[in-house]
Amino acid sequence: MAVGKEIRVKIASVQNTQKITRAMEMVATSKMRKAQERMRAACPYADKMRNVVAHIAQAHSEYRHPFLIPRPLKRIGVIVVSTDRGLCGGLNSNLFRMLIQQIKKWQGDEVEFEFCTIGRKAAQFFQRIGGTVVGQTTRIGDQPHAEQLIGTVKIMLNAYLEGSIDAVYIASNNFVNSMTQKSDLEQLVPLKPQNDDSLQYHWDYIYEPEAKEVMDQLLERYVESLVYQCVIENIACEQAARMVAMKSASDNAGKLIKELQLIYNKARQAAITQELAEIVGGAAAV
């Protein structure tokens, strides 16, 4: 019966879409689990780093590293961490919205700013709205390595050491749980003082070779590890957001299919009724 062919075609197409979104949902679920594991795996390094940096802040070294000394804000560098791919709900747009609000606030305070972007979406965002982008890293993939981020981080740190910027911030998403991600702007440099009360006496390390060299490297690595953490956390967020977005897309497709099926059935019944009526009418006429 040639009833509602268009509807049948439409149903089939929605079913295909649903298959795709469901597959993407499952892929995102498994990738999210792996990303969370990586997040956990990176924790010990960051913890240890934090301890060492806290010790340094308390050790009474005669050398004060510029990263530990705050200065008045005239120009700010922001590292923006985004995803490479879309289809992850409002993850990136929420982050950018927060960033724009922050930018407006800075403009009000007459603070200048420049950006480094990680991920393709942030690069595209600044291409669209303009803004000074001094460094860019894209295609970080699902398993980023710390060394992929060196360049971007170093641009900012160099600018800070040269004095052309007075603070470095990082904008990324925090993984609260698989349903919630929170966009967040954090200050990287100057480092916020850490409090560790376990070592409250006058002491200092033996530095080899020189306090300055050791601290330079250590603090650089520390900032790198913080950025790395933000990036892998952002990837976990990306996968979680994609999982949720794809789940709701699959659900919506299911709803759509149901509605279309109902319309199709009605049309079919109407056609049958009409045909019967015609036959009966024809028989009555004879």
Add this chain to the structure above:
Amino acid sequence: MSTIHVDIVSAEREIFSGEAAMVFAPAILGEVGIAPGHAAMLTRMGPGEVRVQLPSGEQQAFYVSGGMLEVLPKVVTVLSDTAVRAHDLDEAAVLKAKQQAEESLKDRSGKLDLSRAQAELAELAAQLQTIQRLRRRGG
């Protein structure tokens, strides 16, 4: 026998954590051996082997490509780099990130290029199809 706690970590994962009788590490000024109760020390490491002597006498070795070594009287922390790092390599990474940013800024008219590339691609695909069809007819 007194022991010292050793943590070896890299940015991407934890490599070793446990008690040791003695630790040897490739500090930048030469290999150091650390026994329990060593004075607090902070140093850079070059590429080499971190050897951990377990209380049982067994020895475990881990390769590190460089990093930092923190020694406190009861704790040794090895913060290993994940890759070989050198000043000029880092600078190269900086240049790369900068270049990418500049290129994408230059490409602000990039959308136009993209659509042109797509058009070209479609044309080429059509050509290819025609050639294949001709070949099939010939064969």
